[in-house]
Amino acid sequence: MSDQEKSAILSGIEMGIGTWSWGDRMIWNYGNGYDYEDIHQAFNSAVDFGFRFFDTAEIYGQGRSESYLGNFMQGSSDQLVIASKFMPYPWRLSSGSLGKALRASLKRLKLERISLYQMHQSFPPVKIDTWMGQMAAVVHEGLVQAVGVSNYDLQQTLQAHNSLIREGLRLASTQMEYSLLNRRIEKTGLLDLCKEQGITVIAYSPLAMGMLTGKYTPGHPPSGYRSTKYPSGFLKKIMPLIAEMKRIGLEHEGKTPAQVALNWIICKGAIPIPGGKNPRQIEESAGALGWYLTGDEIKTLDDLSDRILEN
Numbered sequence: 001m002s003d004q005e006k007s008a009i010l011s012g013i014e015m016g017i018g019t020w021s022w023g024d025r026m027i028w029n030y031g032n033g034y035d036y037e038d039i040h041q042a043f044n045s046a047v048d049f050g051f052r053f054f055d056t057a058e059i060y061g062q063g064r065s066e067s068y069l070g071n072f073m074q075g076s077s078d079q080l081v082i083a084s085k086f087m088p089y090p091w092r093l094s095s096g097s098l099g100k101a102l103r104a105s106l107k108r109l110k111l112e113r114i115s116l117y118q119m120h121q122s123f124p125p126v127k128i129d130t131w132m133g134q135m136a137a138v139v140h141e142g143l144v145q146a147v148g149v150s151n152y153d154l155q156q157t158l159q160a161h162n163s164l165i166r167e168g169l170r171l172a173s174t175q176m177e178y179s180l181l182n183r184r185i186e187k188t189g190l191l192d193l194c195k196e197q198g199i200t201v202i203a204y205s206p207l208a209m210g211m212l213t214g215k216y217t218p219g220h221p222p223s224g225y226r227s228t229k230y231p232s233g234f235l236k237k238i239m240p241l242i243a244e245m246k247r248i249g250l251e252h253e254g255k256t257p258a259q260v261a262l263n264w265i266i267c268k269g270a271i272p273i274p275g276g277k278n279p280r281q282i283e284e285s286a287g288a289l290g291w292y293l294t295g296d297e298i299k300t301l302d303d304l305s306d307r308i309l310e311n
Contacts, residue, residue: 009081009115009172010200011145014266016053016081017046017274018204022068023061027225030061031041034277043072045279046100047080055175055202055273057085057120066108074110076088082171083110083116083202083274085150088123088131098134102143109222118148118175122156129163130297136167148202154190166194168211171199178203180212180241180261180305185270195269203265206272211235212261214242230282237311248297255287260301262288267298 020029022039024287046054054073056065066084072300073080084105086098115228117138119131149160152174161171174183174194175176178201185191186203194201207213209226218236243259249255255263256273265272276282291302 003301005255010053010202010271013053013081013271015051015262016032016041016055016083016202016271016273016274017285018116019054019056019069020060021275021277022056023064024059027226028275029276037274038278040072041279042276042282043069043206044283046276047076051282051286053081053083053271053273055083055204056109057137058101059087059120063104063108066105070108070110077111081115082108083118083148084114084122085118085175088118090271092121093126093132097143098131099138099143100261102138106143109272113143113145116146116148117144118150118151118165118173119160121151122149126157128159132163132167135307136164136169139169144236146172148175148203150163150175150204152176153288154188154193156195157190157199161199168252170288171197173200175204175273176266177200177205177269179206179208179237180264180301181208181308183305183309191268201270203272205269206265206274207258207261211238212242212245214256214257214270222248237308238261241301241308244300244304248293248301251297255291256284257297258284259288260293261287263281263291263293264298265303267293 023096024030054069056069058066061289086101102117122128139147140145147164149157152160157174166169178185191201200270210216210222211230216235218232221227221232221235245257247261247262262272262274274285
């Protein structure tokens, strides 16, 4: 997807930083192995490497992710593109619930206006058209620059897009899980729809929660939630893909499997948002920029990925 096709708010951005792990104890075990100072240094490192797009959400770390980001970017927020998300819990039924949540997010982020505000999920009973109407209201109020969605399927994305058009706006982005180990947006036609309509695709979990880094093996599996999502039997299946990513990396001045995996997403026209809990992880992600896989390399990775996902 060319910059001309991307939403203006995300034009020129090839990669961002996801902040799901910032303050999150449930999945990422914040406070055990990394702390506030680590992620503060990660933020500073990201800015130094030229990253200017940061994605967060009101539910990440129960608001800590937004608060930490707000603390870190004091004095530099005008150069950054900040995205957050609204979770439409079933009990958020009132017409002012989105605006109230947005103002709470803005307070934590220490911002007067946010670059991109996204629906985090699509839950009943409130209809998508109703939520898009509330999104349009906060845009017209000057609190939000652009509207996005997250975890919406093809039909839901199209409905949100058409609803915003009726409000005189357009859908800027859709955020979905997308990686060599999860290509549902290709198979369902969502990626093609977004290219046709100029909707930017933001790819979360681009490294499949670390599975594509080469760090984990059948003999050295991850722990906690990730061990449930990616059991040792699955790790055995992905070893040929990891080996090929290592080989391809050597053809590009020693790039790592993680850098190859991120570059693959960029070559697909999406914006990956890998996490960053420390400066080392930020530097690793930055190494995926400034070069591109060849067409043959992309096809090879596609084929290996297909074999994994089809079995």
